[in-house]
Amino acid sequence: MLSNSKLGLMWLCTMLMLAGILGYQLTANEQLPIETNILALLPENRQDPIAQEAFDHVANSMSNKVIFLIGAPASADQNKYDDKEEKGKPALTLAAQQFTQSLNTLGMFSEVTGPISQSAQQAWGELYFPKRHQLLTAEQQIRLRDAPAQQVQQVVQAVYNPFSGVTGTELANDPFLLFRDFLSQLTRQAGNFTLKDGFLTTKYQGKTYALITAELNDSAYSFTLQKQLPALTELEHQLASQYDVEVLHTGVIFYAAYGTDSAKSEISTIGLGSLVGIIVLLLAVYRSPLPLALALLSIGCGLLAAFVFTIALFGKVHLFSLVFGASLIGVSIDYAFHYLTDRLSAGKSWDARAGLKHIFTAITLGLITSLIGYLGMLIAPFPGLQQLSLFSAIGLSAAYGTVVCWYPILAKVPSKPRALPLRQPMTQWLTIWQHRGVRFAFPTVLVLASATGLYHAQYNDDIRQLQALPTQLKQQEDTIKTITGVSSSQQILLVTAGDEQTLLSQLQRVSQQLDIYRKQGVLDGFQSLSQYLLPADVQAANFTVVKGLYQQQGAELSQRLQLSTPVHWEATFSPLTPDVFLASPASRHLRFLWLGQLHGTQAAIVMLNGVSQPGVLKMFATRDANLSYLDKADEVSALFGEYRIRVTELLIAATLAIGALLAWRYGFKKSLLLILPPVIAGCAGIAVTTLTGVPLNLFNLLALVLILGIGIDYTLFFAEQSHSDTSASETINADHAQSTLLAISLSAATTLLSFGLLALSDTQAIHSFGITVLIGILVAWLLAPLSMSISRPRKNTQPQTASHATASIQQEEQA
Incomplete structure (x- = not known):
């Protein structure tokens, strides 16, 4: 059996090595190895790797976005400014412009979308106009198939309506005015917004709101970005005070920052509360600084070992694990209490080595039974719980090792004789x-x-x-959802197919059914690429229908409008493909819906908003092998x-x-x-x-x-x-x-x-x-x-x- 001095030296070398490793772990990267992302606690999808990638794709695309709404009374059209550039502009517009500039200089965002540039406004037209003869709404498809003459009547009414805004150029390029209806449908699908002074605006309860979106330049769980949120809050307060506007915001970063602050507060409450309680108890019971120092030493060694091994095994320690792991302070001290209490009880007759021998079996059995409890949590599929399990087991073992290896040396001197409290x-x-x-x-x-x-x-x-x-935060998110019609829900439908065109056809069939469910109240709405990109065969069918319209009704339209240049057909068919659509600036905010090639199959997602009857959607998904309802x-x-x-x-x-x-x-x-x-x-x-x-x-x-x-x-x-x-x-x-x-x-x-x-x-x-x-x-x-x-008691025994x-x-x- 090793002597006390050899055991103590070995344990000292071990602790010094762990301290060196911890120093390297803390300085190797710019950020502390602490994880705050709540999703990191969750297990990966066990059945379908495509579903897991879909979740990760959606989470990454949504977590880095921040939405701002600036609201002003609808009657407040003008603002009193003497500056020539600002005079006559609504207060809402001025506030939105200033806030957009301030966000760009804050350093938090890689991109801020406030006023829509002229090129961005023209992007949809540049994408769709060359393909206008093959893009029809569902209503147009039915009308042109069943009653094409009605389209002629609608054009005549629009031309002679002074408020329709039909120009000669538009009539020459699109004589049946089919393209304007298609673009109108796209606008309705984009939400409740209209374009005013370059900003997307909407009205709600007597106020007009301007939309500003921003993309974080790092993860929403970055401590660096979260530290900048007070500056963002100050900007919002200044803007609200200067222009008398309301500023709303929502985004994962606000929830992440709240979670981080809450976790830090709870760690402080639990960890410091336990530490203060231990100090008070030790001083009250032992009335000596040595037991206090020894107890804190075992706690420190336990936390040091737990932190180093957890980072080594998991890469990071989750704050959720630390909240629980802080409780290790109250458990790792148990063995120290038994040793120190025996020392206090023995008084001058104290023998440090005999004292350890006296409690050794009990604390060893105690460690084994505790480890059975802690390590049992390893079966849970949640990384956070697995971290907690190992954090506590390793920390408890290190505290035990500290008592066994160092206490017989450091507590060799007996305590002053005193009755137990x-x-x-x-x-x-x-x-x-x-x-x-x-x-x-x-x-x-x-x-x-x-x-x-x-x-x-x-x-x-x-x-x-x-x-x-x-x-x-929850109230602001709900208000923004009500005003904009946009939800941050991560309930999705995963659609797969063997090739791109089959996938587009699948998406279109799914959208048709979802439209029915929306009217039935199963959900509030959805977002799918099928609303913006039609399958090639549908485009070809539309092209054929439009060609027939020109050939059958062109002369009638020319006569009724007395056109100088008769309507004639000269278009050629070329489908709008996913590659062309995704490459266009118009699709920038929709690209996350297209997953592309994953594990040998083509995949896309449909975002669901306001799902009130998930059972209906689950049943719908089970009827199609290429469709999955996903709710993380x-x-x-x-x-x-x-x-x-x-x-x-x-x-x-x-x-x-x-x-x-x-x-x-x-x-x-x-x-x-x-x-x-x-x-x-x-x-x-x-x-x-x-x-x-x-x-x-x-x-x-x-x-x-x-x-x-x-x-x-x-x-x-x-x-x-x-x-x-x-x-x-x-x-x-x-x-x-x-x-x-x-x-x-x-x-x-x-x-x-x-x-x-x-x-x-x-x-x-x-x-x-x-x-x-x-x-x-x-x-x-x-x-x-x-x-x-x-x-x-035996007889004659006292x-x-x-x-x-x-x-x-x-x-x-x-x-």
Whole structure:
């Protein structure tokens, strides 16, 4: 066996190496290796790689966009400015122009789209006009097929209508005025906007709103960009004050920044709260800076090892993992408490190596059982939970190694002789547990009380519980959706086909059905390339119909309008292809709908807005092998439910595994007394969480895994004291029992401070997790003495009592 000095030196080299690695990890890149993207917590699509790429494509295209709306009263047409360039312009236009310029100078955005340039306005015409003879709306197709003469009558009415705006040039290039109707349909599909002073504007509740969009120059989850949001907010306030306008915004970056700030706040609350609690407890109990320094040392080593290994394995540490991982502070200190409490209890007779030997079996078994609980979370398919599992397991192991390797060296000097704090209450509490009636009645009452809550338990596996949505941001997003008709929903239809033209035909059939569903209220709307690009065969059919129109009705139109140049046909057919469409500047905001070649097939997506009956769309998709309804939130929520069942199975397996380990060590009957307290504690935690009105989810079951692993520690130390007692009376030594109770009390207090503080989280999933652990650990602490053996003193044997121990300590102090 290695000596204390060799073990200490080896552990020192290990910690120094980890510190060097951490320094490299923090300085290797410009940004900290911390992940804030909530999507990084989610599993990849397990069935269809095309679906996963579709999700990633949509997420990337949408997450970097920011939408601004600037609103002013519709009656505020003029602004009082003396500048000749500004005089006469509406206040809304001036505000929108200034805001666009300010956004361009802010440094956050790679592109800001405010006023639509002349070239951009002409892009649609330049794309479609050469193909005008093969582009028809659905209404035009029916009219020209069934009643072509009606088109002549419509042209005559438009020409003689002074408000129609028909020019001689337009009439010469498009005598049947088919192209203007096609462009009008495109405008209606673009949303509720009209072009005014170069800006896309719309009216809502007596106000006119101008639309400005921007593209971030980095990820929405970039800390650098999020730090610039206060400057953006200041710009908005200045604009609102100067022009008396309303400024609305929405985008993933605002939610990401809120999540980052919330996570930092929660980490501070949990981590610092636990740390302050530990410091107060250590100073109050041990009244010496050495135990405090040793406890903080084990915490620091645990966090150092956990952080380094997590970054090495995952590349980054997710903030979600850190929120939970901060709770490691309250767990990694447990082993230190047992060692330091033994040292305090021993007084001048302290032997550092013997002290470690005395608790070594108990803390080792405690580590093993805790690791069973932590590492069980590795089965979950969520990277965030896997990180938490490894973060906690590695940190706990490092804290254990610090106690074993360094404490016998650093805590070699005995503490000053002093009675254990709260000795009288602890003695009374331990005495109560010597009564058989208490040992039966108290657990029974808790089981019956827990049964009430368990009976009313309900589960909610909605993934949206992972992220708290601030009310103000959500209200702005809903308002923008109502005004613009544009939604940020990621509910999509994935359409696939063997080639491009078949894909376009598929998209057209899907759009026709979605139009029916829209009229039935199944959804509010959708966006598809089929609304802008027709299949080649449809274009050819339209071309044939239009050619017939010219040939059959051209003379009639020329006569009724008395045209100097008769209508004649001279067009040639050339289809508008996806390559030409996607290369045009007009398609810039639509390109994300076309996925192109993926895994040997052509793919495109249809964005769905305001889906109220997802079941109808799912049924529609199941009828076509080339169609898939995708909703990432629903998919992961289903996985939550599936893995909730699997974690339940894991919990049962972990309980049996721990029970088998305990039976091997203590025997079957004793192992039941050890396993019963954490099992009852878990039931109580679930019951109280249910009674508070919080729905249960996967995280509550993960909380049970932790309660099992941590709660077993409490019963283990009592059982190990009894098991290692050499007294023939099988009576637990009073000093040892009180020392053990003090140590697990301190451990429970710090665990409640760490895990229990999660109940303060604004995120419902974390909040409910915290409540479950808070109640579970409290009950596990209360029931821990159940694993003690009942005293059966021998005749002529006078076991040491609390008063005897106190008297001996007082004599030592007097000496």
